[in-house]
Amino acid sequence: xxxxxxxxxxxxxxxxxxxxxxxxxxxxxxxxxxxxxxxxxxxxxxxxxxxxxxxxxxxxxxxxxxxxxxxxxxxxxxxxxxxxxxxxxxxxxxxxxxxxxxxxxxxxxxxxxxxxxxxxxxxxxxxxxxxxxxxxxxxxxxxxxxxxxxxxxxxxxxxxxxxxxxxxxxxxxxxxxxxxxxxxxxxxxxxxxxxxxxxxxxxxxxxxxxxxxxxxxxxxxxxxxxxxxxxxxxxxxxxxxxxxxxxxxxxxxxxxxxxxxxxxxxxxxxxxxxxxxxxxxxxxxxxxxxxxxxxxxxxxxxxxxxxxxxxxxxxxxxxxxxxxxxxxxxxxxxxxxx
Amino acid sequence: xxxxxxxxxxxxxxxxxxxxxxxxxxxxxxxxxxxxxxxxxxxxxxxxxxxxxxxxxxxxxxxxxxxxxxxxxxxxxxxxxxxxxxxxxxxxxxxxxxxxxxxxxxxxxxxxxxxxxxxxxxxxxxxxxxxxxxxxxxxxxxxxxxxxxxxxxxxxxxxxxxxxxxxxxxxxxxxxxxxxxx
Numbered sequence: 001x002x003x004x005x006x007x008x009x010x011x012x013x014x015x016x017x018x019x020x021x022x023x024x025x026x027x028x029x030x031x032x033x034x035x036x037x038x039x040x041x042x043x044x045x046x047x048x049x050x051x052x053x054x055x056x057x058x059x060x061x062x063x064x065x066x067x068x069x070x071x072x073x074x075x076x077x078x079x080x081x082x083x084x085x086x087x088x089x090x091x092x093x094x095x096x097x098x099x100x101x102x103x104x105x106x107x108x109x110x111x112x113x114x115x116x117x118x119x120x121x122x123x124x125x126x127x128x129x130x131x132x133x134x135x136x137x138x139x140x141x142x143x144x145x146x147x148x149x150x151x152x153x154x155x156x157x158x159x160x161x162x163x164x165x166x167x168x169x170x171x172x173x174x175x176x177x178x179x180x181x182x183x184x185x186x187x188x189x190x191x192x193x194x195x196x197x198x199x200x201x202x203x204x205x206x207x208x209x210x211x212x213x214x215x216x217x218x219x220x221x222x223x224x225x226x227x228x229x230x231x232x233x234x235x236x237x238x239x240x241x242x243x244x245x246x247x248x249x250x251x252x253x254x255x256x257x258x259x260x261x262x263x264x265x266x267x268x269x270x271x272x273x274x275x276x277x278x279x280x281x282x283x284x285x286x287x288x289x290x291x292x293x294x295x296x297x298x299x300x301x302x303x304x305x306x307x308x309x310x311x312x313x314x315x316x317x318x319x320x321x322x323x324x325x326x327x328x329x330x331x332x333x334x335x336x337x338x
Numbered sequence: 339x340x341x342x343x344x345x346x347x348x349x350x351x352x353x354x355x356x357x358x359x360x361x362x363x364x365x366x367x368x369x370x371x372x373x374x375x376x377x378x379x380x381x382x383x384x385x386x387x388x389x390x391x392x393x394x395x396x397x398x399x400x401x402x403x404x405x406x407x408x409x410x411x412x413x414x415x416x417x418x419x420x421x422x423x424x425x426x427x428x429x430x431x432x433x434x435x436x437x438x439x440x441x442x443x444x445x446x447x448x449x450x451x452x453x454x455x456x457x458x459x460x461x462x463x464x465x466x467x468x469x470x471x472x473x474x475x476x477x478x479x480x481x482x483x484x485x486x487x488x489x490x491x492x493x494x495x496x497x498x499x500x501x502x503x504x505x506x507x508x509x510x511x512x513x514x515x516x517x518x519x520x
Contacts, residue, residue, distance in 0.1 A: 091373060093482035094455055183371050190375045192477065334471040335376075335478065 020246030021191060021331075027242030028194040029187075032087055035235075036181040038080040043177045046073035046127070047170040053162035058155040060134060071131055071222070077124055077177075078224060082231035086200025087239065091193070092180055099123040099176040104147055104216060111149025116156055116164035118172030125219070126169060129153040132221040143215030153221070192335035197239035199324055199336050204232045205268075206312040209305050212280040213287050223279035229308075230272050237265050243327070250330050257326045264311055264320025271307030275300060372423040374449045378410075379468060379476045382427045382447075385410045388513045390428075404431040407512040417519040419508045422452035426510065427468065427476070442470055448502070448510070456483055459499030460509035 049069035051058055060067070081100065089096040097105075101123050106112060112120030115130060129136075133153035144150055156162040208229050211217045219225045240261060247254045247261075275281060281300035286293060289305075296302045311320040328336035385408035410425040430443040445468035452462050465484055468476040480486050484498050507515035 090481060094457075183373070187373055188375075190377055192376055334473070 020249050024243045024246050025189055025191065025194050028087070028197055028239055029189060031238050031242065032084045032184060032197070033181070035080045035084040036088075036177070036184055039077055040174070040177040040181050042073050042076035042080060043170075043174045046070050046077065047166060047174055049073055050166040050170055051162060053156075053159045053166065055159050057157040057159065057162045060155070067131065070127075074124070074128060074131060074222070075224065075227070078219065078228055079231050081124065082204070082228045083201075083235035083238065084197070086202070086204050086232065086235060087194070087197030088180065088184060090196065090200065091187075092183065095176050095180050095183075097123075099173060099180070101125065102216065102218070103129060103144060107147055107149045112151060114164065115151060115153065115169075116161045117168035119168075122169060122172050123176065124173060125221075127173060128219060128221045128224075130155065130165065130169075136221050137223065139215045140217075140220045191331070191333055194239075195243065195328060195331075195333045195336055198236050198243070199321075199328075201232045201236035201239065202312050202321060202324070205229045205308050208232070209280065209308045210289055212301070213283045213289060217280060223277075225278075225280050226272070226275060226304075227278035233265070233268055233272065240265070240324075243331070246331060247327055253330055257323060257330055260318075260323035261320065261327060264323050268307060268311045268320065271304060275304055280304070371453050371455065372449065372451050374425065374451075374464070374466070374481075376476070376478055378425060378449075379427060379447065379466075379478075382408045382410070382425075382476060383429075385425075385427070386412070390512045405429060406431055409513055409518065413515065413519045415520050417515065420450050420510060420515060422450050422462070424450040426513065428512065445469065445476060446498075448498075456499070459483060460502040463502065463509050465498040 049066055051063045051066045058067070085096070085100065089100075099122075101121070102125055103112075103121055106121035106126075110120070114120070115126070121129075130153055133155060136153060141152075156165050208218050208225055212225060217225045219228050244258060247258045250257075281304060283301050284296040284299050287296050287301070292302060292305070297306055310316065313319050314321040314325060316322060322338075325336060325338040328334075329338050388407045388409060390405045390407060406429055408427045408429070411423075413421050413424065425447065426449075427445060427447045429445050433442060435442050447466035447468055448460075449464045449466065450462055451464040454461070456463055464481060466481045467479040467485060469479045471477045502509040502511060505511045
């Protein structure tokens with residue numbers, strides 16, 4: 001009942017916002033704001049769940065409950081962030097790098113000598129690398145061992161490291177999430193920036209599935225990248241829903257364009273639903289992004305990769321990406337028009 | 339649901355603040371950042387022009403040829419740094435399309451975003467690549483700490499920060515702050 005009431009209120013509030021374009025802008029803003037609030041809240045909860053520093057750092061047995069709580073909060077952070085990253089990463093490139101950067105990028109110029117402080121490699125994947133340090137996939141270890149200045153991930157081993165994790169690395173993550181929310185709140189998005197929420201969320205999925213073949217995948221330690229992609233898709237659908245009334249206001253062309261977009265979302269949703277769990281399927285040993293073999297394309301990873309390619313290739317007739325460009329043309333959103 | 343709860347929900351949804359549309363454009367006074375959007379570059383050809391002296395291309399091939407930098411608003415007199423919200427666009431004077439690619443020449447912009455943005459480069463400045471839209475107004479092609487992968491500063495391998503971080507007055511190389519802030 002409560003959810004129904006809130007949904008009605010939300011619909012009423014948007015209906016009061018004037019033109020379909022204004023509704024799209026306001027709906028996008030509210031969606032981003034809500035997810036950034038959820039992101040910050042989960043970050044604070046993760047920090048609160050971190051074990052109180054003691055002499056032996058963390059112990060996987062004694063701190064099992066705290067670890068479980070931190071991992072759950074981490075997954076909540078991923079769900080919130082990946083729903084809106086496509087919209088906001090380009091607006092906050094510094095905070096995006098600090099909060100969502102990868103280990104391979106962070107150590108490119110200098111090694112991260114202290115895994116637990118708020119310097120060097122920071123953000124949600126730095127936290128992930130520590131929380132899942134006792135279960136890193138072999139392919140990821142192989143990839144990262146080839147990086148300059150590689151340091152094996154591990155739990156905090158003493159009081160100082162446990163304190164640095166809670167008051168350094170996690171404090172930095174909370175501060176970055178709060179800064180993103182504070183800086184976004186007063187912005188008056190324009191229609192190009194708002195529609196980027198849809199397009200950017202689709203681009204995120206294409207990148208993630210490709211990097212899965214190299215050990216560079218995004219949530220590589222927690223094996224959570226497919227869950228990230230599902231959140232990207234949910235984000236794209238949520239953002240598009242704010243534009244849908246505007247699209248439908250454009251007569252038969254609008255109805256046709258909307259139908260193509262919804263069909264694209266549905267096809268990709270089915271492909272994701274067909275894969276179990278949160279991780280990308282195992283990548284075939286002979287996989288090539290440039291020229292995958294027919295046998296490789298028949299594997300679960302190959303099928304997932306094909307579904308994402310079919311959806312995100314702008315050059316492909318009938319793709320979701322092409323349908324979104326048609327929508328952009330119809331609405332004269334020149335940044336993304338064909 | 340109590341009346342207070344309903345009021346809070348409506349407030350959160352923006353109903354109580356006129357759909358919640360921020361009135362501050364791209365400026366966030368609370369956290370000292372100016373985040374530019376397409377509208378901020380509108381009609382830049384009407385801004386104050388500064389002809390770039392000489393046609394040197396800074397060692398690469400970006401924007402080779404006569405070019406003009408357009409400044410949206412002069413800083414207050416006596417400014418020692420460009421103020422947050424400063425916008426500059428650099429354009430070739432010859433706007434004709436490339437006969438090979440059919441593309442118009444690129445436009446580049448720098449915006450003083452403020453705060454600690456780009457702290458490791460030209461502090462406070464955000465870089466932009468612009469393209470002209472069909473309505474004659476510029477669109478944002480890319481933005482951030484530098485060009486995205488696959489894009490370059492013109493055709494050169496220079497980075498924006500590579501030249502600007504140590505160049506000019508507060509990173510602006512083609513317009514002298516001391517000349518315009520008086």
